[in-house]
């Protein structure tokens with residue numbers, strides 16, 4: 001069986017490095033937001049080319065913090081997408097704002113810049129694009145619109161650490177941005193983790209306070225705060241893994257290249273179309289088929305495990321029924337949700353395995369011709 005994702009191979013290759021880093025945290029007892037977390041923050045800031053990184057306990061918390069720091073609150077509206085992991089939209093709800101969900105661009109699977117302008121209204125306070133699957137959103141038109149309307153852009157980089165847009169790192173374009181280190185992400189911890197990124201020292205200072213009970217000096221709580229601290233052990237793991245990230249992302253691109261070449265022209269199968277201005281990192285390698293569930297079953301029979309990201313868009317989730325967006329409201333998002341299949345994608349996948357995936361998909365699609 002070729003797994004959709006396994007972390008075992010990666011850990012096996014890093015065992016000694018990881019053991020030493022974890023031992024150091026135990027020895028110095030820096031368990032909650034200790035020195036290892038501070039070191040990781042500086043290393044990630046250097047890697048991304050941003051002034052400040054604030055490590056927190058999940059990507060969901062990072063998005064929540066980013067929205068608070070961007071000044072979004074009750075009665076405000078935030079423009080974002082329905083074709084995402086639901087945390088993107090939770091964060092808008094957490095701060096008491098209303099998510100205004102727009103459709104995605106089928107070429108990037110991210111926010112469609114052409115749909116943003118007409119979604120902007122008097123209550124709009126931020127625009128929140130998601131670099132889904134590790135492919136950047138077309139940011140220039142979004143940033144231009146945001147500047148024209150005086151709105152902050154907040155990037156959700158939970159699937160895009162190391163991906164570049166026109167040469168610049170995602171996570172370095174918005175006023176305040178967020179990412180996740182959930183174990184399955186392309187930079188994954190040994191548990192939960194996330195980070196806020198910004199070039200603005202005042203926003204960074206507020207994010208740092210908020211994550212530790214909004215303390216400004218010990219026992220001086222200046223607003224309602226949170227316990228969003230990152231575990232020291234996660235900081236240590238992430239520092240080790242960051243040193244390998246570029247190599248891993250390059251390997252993901254090589255696998256994606258093999259898939260794109262091997263699967264070209266497969267009847268009934270739609271492939272992702274990486275854009276010339278994008279350097280995606282392929283957190284997910286999505287393909288599309290009208291008979292998605294049958295394709296997944298046929299692949300399972302041929303020894304290939306797959307995933308779906310995501311089968312139901314946010315506007316059709318019971319939690320967001322109150323938005324009043326029924327089926328048909330966001331047609332591209334709904335089509336992606338109905339047809340998407342994620343093929344095995346992780347840096348330790350071998351060329352032989354990737355070729356076996358290609359052969360299985362081609363064979364399965366032949367059997368599914370309409």
Ligand SMILES: *Cc1c(COP(=O)(O)O)cnc(C)c1O
Pocket residue numbers: 058059060061084085087088130156158159179180181182192193194
């Ligand atoms: C994973 C993910 C999140 C949430 O991150 P957690 O660390 O799981 O809280 C947010 N947005 C997107 C797009 C994600 O993929």
